[in-house]
Amino acid sequence: MKLDIFQVDAFAERVFHGNPAAVVPLYEWLSDDLMQNIARENNLSETAFFVRKGEYFELRWFTPEFEIDLCGHATMASAHVLCAHMGYEDPAVVFVTKSGRLFVDRDEDGMYSMDIPAWPVKEIQVTERVTKALGARPEALYANRRDMMALYASEQDVRGLKPDAQLVSQLDGVCLICTAPGEDHDFVSRVFSPGASIFEDPVTGSAHCGLVPFWAERLGRDSLYAHQASERGGDIRCENAGDRIKIAGRAVTYMTGSITL
Structure with a gap:
């Protein structure tokens, strides 16, 4: 065949x-x-x-x-x-x-x-497990139906992360999303999913199910321009539409x- x-x-x-x-x-x-x-x-x-x-x-x-x-x-x-x-x-x-x-x-x-x-996120307590896994304490931590999301102050904070793959793999959820306001974009992100055999995903559409409603509410607008700051990188145009996103x-x-x- x-x-x-x-x-x-x-x-x-x-x-x-x-x-x-x-x-x-x-x-x-x-x-x-x-x-x-x-x-x-x-x-x-x-x-x-x-x-x-x-x-x-x-x-x-x-x-x-x-x-x-x-x-x-x-x-x-x-x-x-x-x-x-x-x-x-x-x-x-x-x-x-x-x-x-x-x-x-x-x-x-x-x-x-x-x-x-859209998968809206809810804030949860920042734990030492997450901080150690990422190597830098996030400003806040959130979760939705599948993933966790760590918020940082700047794009450079996210780009500079050097997570421990073994510690990240022990956390709950499919993906650990790290995000911050962007310099040339509305927001940036990186996504780690070592449980799926790919430690850092280059561009993750499903991660934006939580990222888009979060940043739309935070920035006060529904049309957003995002960048996933992996080594390969990728730009994503986003639209918040209530219980759906584009x-x-x-x-x-x-x-x-x-x-x-």
């Missing part, structure tokens, strides 16, 4: 930037074990699989270690594969996922815009190929 596979850099203007995701279009679902093994072999932060079901697509995401319930950059990458490589011409792609229906629009200029859930960026294809099983 051969399967098509694409590797796409999402939230990127050119290759070697943004966040790489593998995308595997399917005619029917493979076993969970086989999809997990493919994701482990790819060894990227996420591998996306989708199956067409009439007018929409069922979409699932796997890290090298486990399936997750939401991944922004691999959703954008999947829409890019459909539009750029599979002749999909409708103005919007509808994905059905474990986080509900997700909508991705592509404009004439090649910008992808995703409509995904995040937008570009995507470029790095590689196409086939999997032989």
Whole structure:
């Protein structure tokens, strides 16, 4: 059996930037074990699989270690594969996922815009475990349904963090998000998720489910321009819309190929 596979850099203007995701279009679902093994072999932060079901697509995401319930950059990458490589011409792609229906629009200029859930955060106590794991005490600590978020005073504080991977992996949540006001952007962030085998995620769409409503309230406006300050880096245009958010960026294809099983 051969399967098509694409590797796409999402939230990127050119290759070697943004966040790489593998995308595997399917005619029917493979076993969970086989999809997990493919994701482990790819060894990227996420591998996306989708199956067409009439007018929409069922979409699932796997890290090298486990399936997750939401991944922004691999959703954008999947829409890019459909539009750029599979002749999909409708103005919007509808994905059905474990986080509900997700909508991705592509404009004439090649910008992808995703409509995904908002996950508001609640403040929790700053602990010594978090401080030691990050190597610098945050001003405040927050949590939502899946992740923790540490707030720092400046962009340079976030860029200068040198977390301890072992200590971070012992914390609760899927991701530990670190954020601060930006110098050239409304806010910046870095995202660590060692439990998923990728210590620092380059650009994390799902992290903005909490970041966007937080910064929209803090800054008093709903349109925001964000930057994830990883080594690869990536810019994200954000819109707060109550219980939903929109995040937008570009995507470029790095590689196409086939999997032989």
